[in-house]
Amino acid sequence: MNHSLSYLTVMTLIKFLNRIENVLRLPKNTLDGLSKDDRSQMLEYIQDYCGGHKLNFDKDNGKFEIKTDDELKYLLYGIEQRLYTTPLSQEKRLANSVVTLP
Secondary structure, three states, rough: HHHHHHHHHHHHHHHHHHHHHHHHHHHHHHHHOOOOOHHHHHHHHHHHHHHOOOOOEOOOEEEEEOOOOHHHHHHHHHOOOOOOOOOOOOOEOOOOOOOOOO
């Protein structure tokens, strides 16, 4: 019985790690395609939306401090440019999904 429990635990871990890999693939591809200037603009964009209250950015080492799942989510949302401000009410929002328009 113990052997099958271990097998299920390993399989669950493998599925979890595969899911994380898939979640991180899109932001990694996005970052890989950016120039140095575009990366700097992205850092500013993420700081504008999340700086101080959702994410902490260490300017000395140029890195975000990620300690929770929510902080990681906001960083990934920022990399994928899912944070936006409505043009009329100036309300800051998060897009749950993105569809490219023609």
